[in-house]
Amino acid sequence: MKNRIKNINFILGASIICFMALFILAGKILPLRDPNAIDATLKFAKPSLAHPFGCDNFGREILSRVMQGSLSTFLIALGTVFIGTIFGVIIGAATGYFGGVIDEILMRVNDAIFAFPSILLALLFISLLGPGTYQVVIALGIAFVPSFARIVRGEFLKNRNMDYVKCARLMGASHLRIMVIHILPNTLRVLLNAILIGFNNAVLAEASMSFLGIGVQPPDPSLGRMLSEAQAYLFKAPNYALFPGLALILLVLGFGLMSDSFEK
Amino acid sequence: MNEILKVKDLNVSFKDSQGLLFSHTVTKHVLKGVSFEIKEGQILGLVGESGSGKSTIAKAVLGLVPYEGEVIMDNAAPSMVFQDPAGSLNPAKRIGWLLDEALYLRGEKDPDERSNKVLEMINLVGLKEEHLKRYPKELSGGQRQRVCIGRALMSQPRLLIADEPVSALDVTIQAQILELLRDLQKKLDLSILFISHDLRVVYNFCDRLIILKDGVIVEEGDPKVVYRTPKDQYTKVLLSSI
Ligand SMILES: Nc1ncnc2c1ncn2[C@@H]1O[C@H](COP(=O)(O)OP(=O)(O)O)[C@@H](O)[C@H]1O
Ligand SMILES: [Mg+2]
Numbered sequence: 001m002k003n004r005i006k007n008i009n010f011i012l013g014a015s016i017i018c019f020m021a022l023f024i025l026a027g028k029i030l031p032l033r034d035p036n037a038i039d040a041t042l043k044f045a046k047p048s049l050a051h052p053f054g055c056d057n058f059g060r061e062i063l064s065r066v067m068q069g070s071l072s073t074f075l076i077a078l079g080t081v082f083i084g085t086i087f088g089v090i091i092g093a094a095t096g097y098f099g100g101v102i103d104e105i106l107m108r109v110n111d112a113i114f115a116f117p118s119i120l121l122a123l124l125f126i127s128l129l130g131p132g133t134y135q136v137v138i139a140l141g142i143a144f145v146p147s148f149a150r151i152v153r154g155e156f157l158k159n160r161n162m163d164y165v166k167c168a169r170l171m172g173a174s175h176l177r178i179m180v181i182h183i184l185p186n187t188l189r190v191l192l193n194a195i196l197i198g199f200n201n202a203v204l205a206e207a208s209m210s211f212l213g214i215g216v217q218p219p220d221p222s223l224g225r226m227l228s229e230a231q232a233y234l235f236k237a238p239n240y241a242l243f244p245g246l247a248l249i250l251l252v253l254g255f256g257l258m259s260d261s262f263e264k
Numbered sequence: 265m266n267e268i269l270k271v272k273d274l275n276v277s278f279k280d281s282q283g284l285l286f287s288h289t290v291t292k293h294v295l296k297g298v299s300f301e302i303k304e305g306q307i308l309g310l311v312g313e314s315g316s317g318k319s320t321i322a323k324a325v326l327g328l329v330p331y332e333g334e335v336i337m338d339n340a341a342p343s344m345v346f347q348d349p350a351g352s353l354n355p356a357k358r359i360g361w362l363l364d365e366a367l368y369l370r371g372e373k374d375p376d377e378r379s380n381k382v383l384e385m386i387n388l389v390g391l392k393e394e395h396l397k398r399y400p401k402e403l404s405g406g407q408r409q410r411v412c413i414g415r416a417l418m419s420q421p422r423l424l425i426a427d428e429p430v431s432a433l434d435v436t437i438q439a440q441i442l443e444l445l446r447d448l449q450k451k452l453d454l455s456i457l458f459i460s461h462d463l464r465v466v467y468n469f470c471d472r473l474i475i476l477k478d479g480v481i482v483e484e485g486d487p488k489v490v491y492r493t494p495k496d497q498y499t500k501v502l503l504s505s506i
Contacts, residue, residue: 163351167412170326170344171419172369185356
């Protein structure tokens with residue numbers, strides 16, 4: 001019964017993400033208006049057949065902007081999770097497997113970083129790197145490393161004392177082989193779950209940062225950017241905030257449902 | 265008959281730190297002057313209660329713990345079978361892969377030759393080719409221990425060290441594994457150091473028996489004789505619990 005619910009969660013989540021992927025793809029394929037093209041005559045155009053999501057305060061096509069914005073948000077989340085996973089796995093695997101002094105030092109640093117909300121940390125990095133899309137990816141990526149490292153470390157710590165590792169050692173397997181070929185596959189389930197949750201957090205973090213104006217720079221759209229711009233016209237043009245908000249909710253919901261199905 | 269393993273005056277001690285606030289290190293002597301030998305083609309039973317130092321003997325022989333004394337072996341390294349077959353097999357790998365790795369790590373480069381040997385071994389330990397595609401969790405406890413034994417034999421060792429290899433198994437399965445070990449010992453002319461905390465398991469299985477108590481060998485001899493006329497008080501206690 002519980003398993004069935006989990007499966008349904010996964011299928012539902014995956015369908016939502018597939019839908020969003022198709023939606024993003026459609027933005028690249030369909031001959032829609034340029035997301036940054038301004039047209040004064042279309043200022044605040046209501047949703048219609050010609051402009052399904054309506055137009056914004058510069059007469060830009062909200063549909064193409066939501067599509068383009070979803071793509072930016074998605075790519076930033078992807079980059080963030082990629083950096084977090086790669087470095088998190090390397091640090092977590094090394095510290096969990098070898099332990100000792102390096103482990104102590106790295107984990108204390110990790111704990112210190114972990115104690116800050118990742119968004120605050122990312123803000124700190126941005127203040128050093130300056131605003132911009134790549135800077136956001138790097139800042140969020142670094143901010144995400146500790147949580148991945150902590151999870152991976154725990155798994156390696158659990159596995160390194162198991163008999164199968166001792167057997168491999170006895171048969172002459174190198175430490176690197178044991179870490180990569182023996183232990184890593186056993187952490188995949190937990191890691192995958194962490195990646196999905198990470199995606200979720202990254203989507204929200206990107207949106208928050210762009211909302212604050214330090215992420216994706218105008219005129220390029222991202223979901224957070226659009227929400228931030230739409231805020232001023234919430235009553236005049238509710239569709240302006242509604243559609244990017246909806247896209248954001250779908251992304252978060254999709255990854256959330258998928259990661260739920262991995263919970264033990 | 266030649267000795268395959270000769271252990272002379274083996275001493276092992278561990279340093280333990282005790283106390284939280286004012287910690288001081290205490291040296292714990294785990295093995296105190298243990299001497300024994302295993303002859304070619306012999307199964308030596310090593311019996312003692314939990315904590316008596318049995319596994320430490322195995323570790324010392326394999327060079328996994330620092331020791332004082334002498335461990336003399338012919339050059340072929342011994343292989344090891346552990347108590348918990350489920351924990352000894354990587355849950356993420358298929359049986360075929362696990363057996364193959366033992367050869368790969370020995371530097372055997374030809375995959376076809378390796379897979380022939382794997383097939384040979386899976387049959388030798390009483391399993392079938394189809395088991396090679398399975399994951400450890402898809403086998404029973406007894407089948408898993410067969411895989412562990414097969415993997416240990418992949419390197420064609422002269423000596424097999426089996427540390428409580430049947431203690432985690434049901435009684436009926438225990439008998440089957442013991443029979444397999446006996447069988448393999450004859451076919452491959454193996455020597456086996458068979459460790460157990462249970463005298464029942466050992467006494468009509470091995471050729472010779474040593475009984476360990478608190479890191480000291482208190483009795484040694486033919487298992488039937490030890491069983492009938494135990495000399496040491498401790499052996500009598502072990503026997504009375506049967
Ligand atoms: N690495 C170690 N450090 C400290 N003490 C150890 C270590 N390994 C074993 N011991 C101690 O040595 C004793 C014998 O252990 P072991 O050889 O595992 O016993 P057995 O296998 O007979 O149950 C135990 O008291 C155990 O606590
Ligand atoms: Mg033991």
